[in-house]
Amino acid sequence: MRTVAVVTAGLSDPSSTRLLADLLSTATVAALGQDARVEVVELRPLAHALTDHLLTGFATGDLAAALQTVTDADAVIAVTPVFSASYSGLFKTFFDVLETGALDGTPVLVAATAGTARHSLVLEHALRPLFSYLHAVVVPTGVFAASADWGAGGAGGELRRRIDRAAGELAALVAGSRQTVRLDQFDRDLAAMGDFESLLNGQ
């Protein structure tokens, strides 16, 4: 059983960001062709907890669980609305508070929504570098949906083809990866520490 975590930063209800996220996760599960669990992390209900984390340095309750879900996932689908030529602040905050190393080697599909197609390169100039920095493996196809894509010829046409292509790329990465248990920061520090004599000798 593989787990796909879906992080969606849409603010309205219904949200086209969530809609795109659902289409991507459904397509990914279909492409995986095996039992897969989808865990959706909606960021809007975590907005207060995310701000608290920035100020206190620790996660609590549902936010702690959401961060763990993303850390433990075999793949991540990350979807944000475009705000001021980039991902939304809420979206970025979630990945800001994720522990260092939490996405090391994780296959990630990036996607974004906006009012017009003029924002579509946000996938390439904002999302892809963010996840490269986090040492994730970003699939070649990012999926962008403008308002017009939800109308005639949209989800059934060009958008659908991009969703299926990206989902296929994500599924191929997941299928080719081994399931691993990811250590948290404390256990990684502990594993990397070695014995105290070598620390003393400056090694």
Added chain:
Amino acid sequence: MEYGIFTVGDITTDPTTGRTPTENDRIKATVAIALKAEEVGLDVFATGEHHNPPFAAPANPPVLLAHIAALTQRIKLSTSTTLITTNDPVRIAQDYAYLQHIADGRMDLMLGRGNTGPVYPWFGKDIREGIPLAIENYALLHRLWREENVDWEGRFRTPLQGFTSTPRPLDDKPPFVWHGSIRSPEIAEQAAYYGDGFFSNHIFWPAEHTARMVALYRARFEHYGHGTAQDAVVGLGGQVYLAKNSQDAVNQFRPYFDRAPVYGHGPSLEDFTAQTPLTVGSVAQAVEKTLGFKEYAGDYDRQLFLVDHAGLPLDAVLRQLDLLGEVVAELRQHEAPARVEEEVSA
């Protein structure tokens, strides 16, 4: 079991009056707080070390602690923390040994790395070397208090040939050392390696972080042959705001909590109280919460409380200490009889 207070010496505007204490006000208040701590029956007063505003904690804690030692008879003086990364270990060895003599042995110290980035370059160091600095500097400090003619060569300070740190520790007994860390396993390991104490700040983090660090330290203390895991010397931080009536405590502390430098403008007082060791309430509530700490830390040796931050005026802090004295008196009644007997016979 020892109970005490630790301060960071922050100069913070009182959000209820808009008044900001001067450095002189804060420094004199710190002395008054330490004297009051002895008066209400606490065992330990610990001061932070700071090199930057908005703090009026001493850059060299023995300056403050020697003064308090002269004005007190019983209370033990300590630090929270002494920066082992940016101080020269030779000066730590000398200044704290001198304090040990002045205070007739009524002192110990807690080493920490410091998390204010710019302090490192001010003293010619690099924060990315925090752990190696803590390990090398303490290795030297440990020898300076135990060996008379020290030859030393390391990465971080100029070499020593046949160096004798003076004064020698009182009665050739080096001051007891605690190592403080929130989440670096290397520091728990270091404390265990030397058989020193380990202190978990505890107050700004959920209990599970403290539990993991303390468990690691205890296991490694036993591994290095200093005794059983239960014998390991553990200290915890805590934080209280007390009133006779718990609703009064909440009402009085909320404006300070909401704008506190460390966690202000974030979680509600109620959430933070549920998530961390903070108690805002009655003496009985503080006793109950504090007794809960040993459920995940085991029987431990030192409990320090933060009571004088976030702009609380001196008179409020002194009233807090009266109530904290009641908390501690009750906590002592709950201690295991064996430990009480040990202390009586000691």
